[in-house]
Amino acid sequence: MADKADVKKHKDPWPADIAAEFAREANNPNPCVGTTLLSEDARTRVWIIRLAPGERTGFHRHVLDYFWTSISGGRGRQHMQDGTTLECTYEPGETRHESYGKDEFKVHDLQNLSDREMVFMTVEFKDSANKPMALPAGVRPQSAAA
Numbered sequence: 001m002a003d004k005a006d007v008k009k010h011k012d013p014w015p016a017d018i019a020a021e022f023a024r025e026a027n028n029p030n031p032c033v034g035t036t037l038l039s040e041d042a043r044t045r046v047w048i049i050r051l052a053p054g055e056r057t058g059f060h061r062h063v064l065d066y067f068w069t070s071i072s073g074g075r076g077r078q079h080m081q082d083g084t085t086l087e088c089t090y091e092p093g094e095t096r097h098e099s100y101g102k103d104e105f106k107v108h109d110l111q112n113l114s115d116r117e118m119v120f121m122t123v124e125f126k127d128s129a130n131k132p133m134a135l136p137a138g139v140r141p142q143s144a145a146a
Contacts, residue, residue, distance in 0.1 A: 009086050010085055025058070050118075053114055070093065070094045070118075074118035077110070099128070
């Protein structure tokens with residue numbers, strides 16, 4: 001994200017509640033990289049992220065190769081695992097591919113700074129250098145729960 005032209009990037013101290021949540025994620029990694037798991041099969045997990053204005057997803061951990069696409073566009077803020085805070089604008093259709101080597105991962109959150117809903121689609125590839133993390137009970141759609 002830091003390669004985008006309109007990114008604001010800084011390392012100001014995080015609010016206490018954000019820092020505490022980040023510390024909790026380190027002890028209990030969150031594999032839910034979206035707000036809703038739409039589909040899962042032997043090869044992929046398909047997630048959607050829907051954030052109302054001001055809404056924020058909590059910290060989550062990416063260990064699998066994946067891509068995301070911005071459906072709606074909007075402006076967002078992310079707190080990254082290295083202590084950096086990023087703010088940038090996403091265009092509808094903007095897509096980014098990310099991959100991780102063995103034991104590599106990324107932890108971040110996402111907050112909608114826009115005045116309208118912000119929507120992303122994320123597809124994870126289970127055949128990656130790292131094994132998929134187990135999902136919490138109740139996350140899988142009924143059709144994928146079997």
